[in-house]
Amino acid sequence: MDAIIFLAPISSFDERLREDRRVNRLEDTYMLWQTLCSLQMLAKTQIVLFLNKCDLLEQKLRAGVKVRTHVPSFGDRSNDIDTVKKYFQSHFKEIAKQHSPEQRRYYVHLTSVVDTHSTAVTLRTVEDGILRASLRRADLL
Numbered sequence: 001m002d003a004i005i006f007l008a009p010i011s012s013f014d015e016r017l018r019e020d021r022r023v024n025r026l027e028d029t030y031m032l033w034q035t036l037c038s039l040q041m042l043a044k045t046q047i048v049l050f051l052n053k054c055d056l057l058e059q060k061l062r063a064g065v066k067v068r069t070h071v072p073s074f075g076d077r078s079n080d081i082d083t084v085k086k087y088f089q090s091h092f093k094e095i096a097k098q099h100s101p102e103q104r105r106y107y108v109h110l111t112s113v114v115d116t117h118s119t120a121v122t123l124r125t126v127e128d129g130i131l132r133a134s135l136r137r138a139d140l141l
């Protein structure tokens with residue numbers, strides 16, 4: 001497998017799993033991300049992370065939902081959209097760094113996939129990146 005696109009719905013920081021109300025949905029996504037990054041058989045696979053549902057995240061923050069109420073490690077950081085996105089982004093990055101069997105580049109895109117125009121642009125960039133990586137592996141670039 002050359003690449004995997006992993007969609008993480010970051011607006012879910014204040015939601016609970018339908019099947020187990022004790023589990024925070026973002027925590028569940030972190031666990032899945034960690035499992036994926038740890039897999040030895042995917043050590044050489046490029047993983048592209050889409051931090052998705054940014055529009056819904058922004059709506060929640062505008063409505064006054066406090067991240068630190070649901071994510072205690074967020075602490076006293078400012079509850080604005082840029083700080084929150086940066087925080088989640090670095091958390092996913094840290095998990096990838098700590099759990100990947102081999103060093104891998106961290107590709108992340110902040111997305112709202114319902115915005116089909118922006119998503120098409122992002123997907124073209126991702127496609128280009130995957131192609132370049134394949135060419136590099138074949139010593140053609």
Ligand SMILES: Nc1nc2c(ncn2[C@@H]2O[C@H](COP(=O)(O)OP(=O)(O)OP(=O)(O)O)[C@@H](O)[C@H]2O)c(=O)[nH]1
Nearest residue numbers: 007009012051052053054055056111112113114115
């Ligand atoms: N506003 C918005 N809606 C989205 C986005 N991505 C997916 N959705 C919508 O969210 C709903 C659920 O889709 P997904 O999250 O892809 O599917 P899922 O993971 O099976 O569903 P959930 O359990 O609700 O997360 C659908 O109605 C999608 O259209 C996004 O970036 N922004």
